[in-house]
Amino acid sequence: MKLYLAQHGEAHSKEQDxxxxxxxxxxxxxERIALFLKQAGVQVTQIIHSGKLRARxxxxxxxxxxxxxxxxxTTGIINPNDSPETFAWxxxxxxxxxxxxxxxxxxxxxxxxxxxGEEELLMVAFQPGSVxxxxxxxxxxxxxxxxxxxxLLD
Numbered sequence: 001m002k003l004y005l006a007q008h009g010e011a012h013s014k015e016q017d018x019x020x021x022x023x024x025x026x027x028x029x030x031e032r033i034a035l036f037l038k039q040a041g042v043q044v045t046q047i048i049h050s051g052k053l054r055a056r057x058x059x060x061x062x063x064x065x066x067x068x069x070x071x072x073x074t075t076g077i078i079n080p081n082d083s084p085e086t087f088a089w090x091x092x093x094x095x096x097x098x099x100x101x102x103x104x105x106x107x108x109x110x111x112x113x114x115x116x117g118e119e120e121l122l123m124v125a126f127q128p129g130s131v132x133x134x135x136x137x138x139x140x141x142x143x144x145x146x147x148x149x150x151x152l153l154d
Contacts, residue, residue, distance in 0.1 A: 034065040
């Protein structure tokens with residue numbers, strides 16, 4: 001099973017817009033990442049986001065690149081300061097490849113929690129629009145398969 005963890009694209013500041021939608025750059029970055037995922041043959045059966053506008057918009061742009069009609073799901077356990085332990089427990093029973101669209105510091109702490117059980121020992125440096133691919137091996141061990149950032153696609 002693969003777990004794709006995407007940080008939402010660049011969003012407006014709270015001062016510019018309290019709802020924090022994606023900026024034009026954020027949309028463009030997410031579109032480039034979505035095209036990369038399509039060209040790489042990434043397939044997922046579910047896309048889950050936090051429900052915050054910037055995460056929902058990112059999930060919508062990413063979903064357009066997948067062949068099937070995937071419904072977007074919202075969860076309340078992947079907000080910026082939520083515990084990755086709760087999410088990891090829930091996702092442990094999943095069998096199908098899944099895309100999660102969320103926020104920092106949650107995503108970085110989730111990667112660390114799944115890889116080494118130490119959520120404060122950060123393993124990856126997310127940037128807006130980044131995607132990390134984790135793979136669960138047969139022995140239930142998670143490994144980092146790859147990571148892509150929008151800037152690498154320029």
